[in-house]
Amino acid sequence: MLALIGGTGFENDGIITDCDEVLVETPWGAPSAPLVFGCLGGEEVIFLRRHGARHEWAPHRIPYRANLWALKKAGATGVIGVGTVGGIGEAMTAGTLMVPDQLLDYTWGREHTYYDSPEAGVKHIDFTLPFDENLSGLLVRAARRTGNTIVEGGCYACTQGPRLETAAEVQRFARDGANVIGMTLYPECALARELELPYAGLCVSVNSAAGLRESRKVIRFEALAEAVNRAVAGAVEVVREALRLERELREENGLA
Ligand code: HPA
Numbered sequence: 001m002l003a004l005i006g007g008t009g010f011e012n013d014g015i016i017t018d019c020d021e022v023l024v025e026t027p028w029g030a031p032s033a034p035l036v037f038g039c040l041g042g043e044e045v046i047f048l049r050r051h052g053a054r055h056e057w058a059p060h061r062i063p064y065r066a067n068l069w070a071l072k073k074a075g076a077t078g079v080i081g082v083g084t085v086g087g088i089g090e091a092m093t094a095g096t097l098m099v100p101d102q103l104l105d106y107t108w109g110r111e112h113t114y115y116d117s118p119e120a121g122v123k124h125i126d127f128t129l130p131f132d133e134n135l136s137g138l139l140v141r142a143a144r145r146t147g148n149t150i151v152e153g154g155c156y157a158c159t160q161g162p163r164l165e166t167a168a169e170v171q172r173f174a175r176d177g178a179n180v181i182g183m184t185l186y187p188e189c190a191l192a193r194e195l196e197l198p199y200a201g202l203c204v205s206v207n208s209a210a211g212l213r214e215s216r217k218v219i220r221f222e223a224l225a226e227a228v229n230r231a232v233a234g235a236v237e238v239v240r241e242a243l244r245l246e247r248e249l250r251e252e253n254g255l256a
Pocket of ligand 1: 183207210
């Protein structure tokens, strides 16, 4: 069964149904919220509210290690991480979806590995491609099948937050090769890799990054509500279809 980590769009009433909420503990503490065993469009999913049930966890404080550990323990076979982003290039204006295939990490001090004690030992995961290609491809196929435009591939810059960036920082990230900026997919994707859990990102652009286009002087999320709501609804459709595709594939392979 696939797991979904997200918030915006998936927490509304009636999106995830038939829910069973389970409080869990892990060697890394409690996850951000109880695990929700439910259905999205009739497809089973384990949903985790990344920022907590009351949106209390800031990006740099999210218990990422507990979150991924809990999902693995609950039997997740892969994780879709949905995150809002600020877009850099014209292709990523507010309201656009993207499945990233690369990552730049600008965070610091986050608990980003399970291998940080002599007891755990040392492990160097391969991270050449930080997102799982098959699961990312599934999201792209799901977007096509539902008629949602999606940018296939791109570089996700993860910042520490919770503040947004300066215009100069955005210029630097653009020079480094970033296409979108968010605050949460790292260390999620690295921890998933350590646990050998396939992980794909689904980015929802909710603004142009600081200093660009409509955000030239200030970022006003309110002004973009309509485009954002459309993109969020698109993301829900894409995930729903991806869950269906994944089940069909499992059934075809006799693994269901
Ligand atoms: N920067 C970082 N994270 C974000 C942004 C942004 O502009 N928009 C949404 N999440």
